[in-house]
Amino acid sequence: MSPASLLKELIAIPSINPMGQDADGPEFFEGRMSDYLERWFGELGVECRRIEVAPRRHNVVARYAGRPDRPVTVLDAHQDTVPVDGMTIPPFEPHERGGRLYGRGACDIKGGMAAMLTAFARIVRDRPAGCGDVIMSCTCDEEHGMAGIRDLVNRWNSSDSSDWMGRRPDAVIICEPTSLDIVVAHRGVVRWEITTSGRAVHSSRPSDGINAIYRMARIVSGLEEYADHLERTGAPHPLCGTPTLSVGRIGGGISVNVVPDSCRIEIDRRVLPGEDASRVMPDVDTWLRERVDVDFEMRPPWCVVEPLSDARNGDLADRLLHHVASVAGPRRKTGVAYGTNAAAVDAAGIPAVVFGPGSIDQAHTKDEWIEIEQLDLAAEILVRFLSDAGERSRIGS
Ligand SMILES: [Zn+2]
Known part of the structure; x- marks a missing residue:
């Protein structure tokens, strides 16, 4: 089956991530996609595991057993898509037009998954002499909580490597x-909330109360200064720019005639490769307490995505780039603004890069599509890369 035919089947199986909201109905979660993948790997005749990560959410992981003296390579593509609200094309009825294939997930990332599955099937069929183990991981919940990749990385970090699921990959x-x-580098992000409290009274007697919004205004000014300081003094990363901080939302008060007793803001702090994400909030806390004389509370972060560092993936990127160039012409090593599953892998000390067909410009869009030619090129590149995986000792050095 061609990658495009496979992609049509994948698009026709809804696997919407509810993005942390309450959602019911067969189009939500990855269950039907996991069923399909389990069957698909079964028909291919490879070992396959379906691992529950959360209720109704499974990773589906399959293994091709290659030469034990060669590197273990993982190909990862997530099963979920973003929601379909506002789409101008039928999301689950794939159709081809002008060399493009349309549908939800065509670009992010069922197209890439189709290319990876095609490459994996060719490796299983042809058993190239130079190929080590290839693990195809179809992870769940990438678009919201990244629970799927975290579960997989936890297995690699645990001491049980007697089973292939627990073996740390080389790439x-x-x-x-x-x-x-x-993509060899991207920024991470930490998002959290700060609250201030006050005392509510009638707005005709404001001096009897304590205005939580006035308190928050001083916090916000302090954060504006901190953001400026961060961009001026933080050492820029050549591919990812400077660290940044932005206050993105504010809310407080219940009525114009009541002095507000609470106010909250939401903060987005982008973290550079090499920065320690766990230091982000303590640093902000110290900055504010030294400069702003009001009480506030830092709530626990609801989102922490590690950065992807280019410190250990250079060799992997160069070897992949060689095959990209020979199949698709010159491409480059680059950094991007969005976060990916690669960050959790990198944080575990395992070389990881991000690579796939299609442009991020078409991801999550209302008329999502992918160029069919890119699917074929990606599959061919991956087959050549896996067939020429090198010696174990070269990887990760
Ligand atoms: Zn994606």
Whole structure:
């Protein structure tokens, strides 16, 4: 089956991530996609495991057993898509037009998954002499909580390596639409809330109360200064720019005639490769307490995505780039603004890069599509890369 035919089947199986909201109905969660993948790997005749990560959410992981003296490579593509609200095309009825294939997930990332599955099937069929173990991981919940990749990485970090699921891989390729460039670095993000409290009284007697919004205004000014300081003094990363901080939402008070007793803001702090994400909130806390004389509370973060560092993936990126160039022409190593599953892998000390067909410009869009030619190129590149995986000792050095 061609990658495009496979992609049509994948698009026709809804696997919407509810993005943390209450959602019911067969189009939500990855269950039907996991069923399909389990069957698909079964028909291919490879070992396959379906691992529950959360209720109704499974990773489906399959293994091709190659030469034990060669590197273990993981190909990862997530099963979920973003929601379909506002789409201008039928999301689950794939159709071809002008060399493009349309549907939800065509670009992010069922197209990439189709290319990876095609490459995996060719490796299983042809058993190239130079190929080590290839693990195809179809992870769940990438678009919201990244629970799927975390579960997989936890297994690699645990001491049980007697089973193939627990063996630490030598290299991981995370599929996202990179237009066949190789993403070697991206920023991470920490998001959290700060609250201030006050005392509510009638607005005709404000001096009897304590205005939580006035308190928050001083916090916000302090954060504006901190953001400026961060961009001026933080050492920029060549591919990812400077660290940043932004206050993105504010809310407080119940009525114009009541002095507000609470106010809250939401903060987005982008973390550079090499920065320690766990230091982000303590640093902000110290900055504010030294400069702003009001009480506030830092709530626990609801989102922490580690950065992807280019410190350990150079060799992997160069070897992949060589095959990209020979199949698709010159491409580059690059950094991007969005976060990926590669960050959790990198944080575990395992070389990881991001690579896949399609452009990020078409991901999550109302008329999502992918160029069919890119699917074929990506599959061919991956087959050549896996067939020429090198010696174990070369990887990760
Ligand atoms: Zn994606």
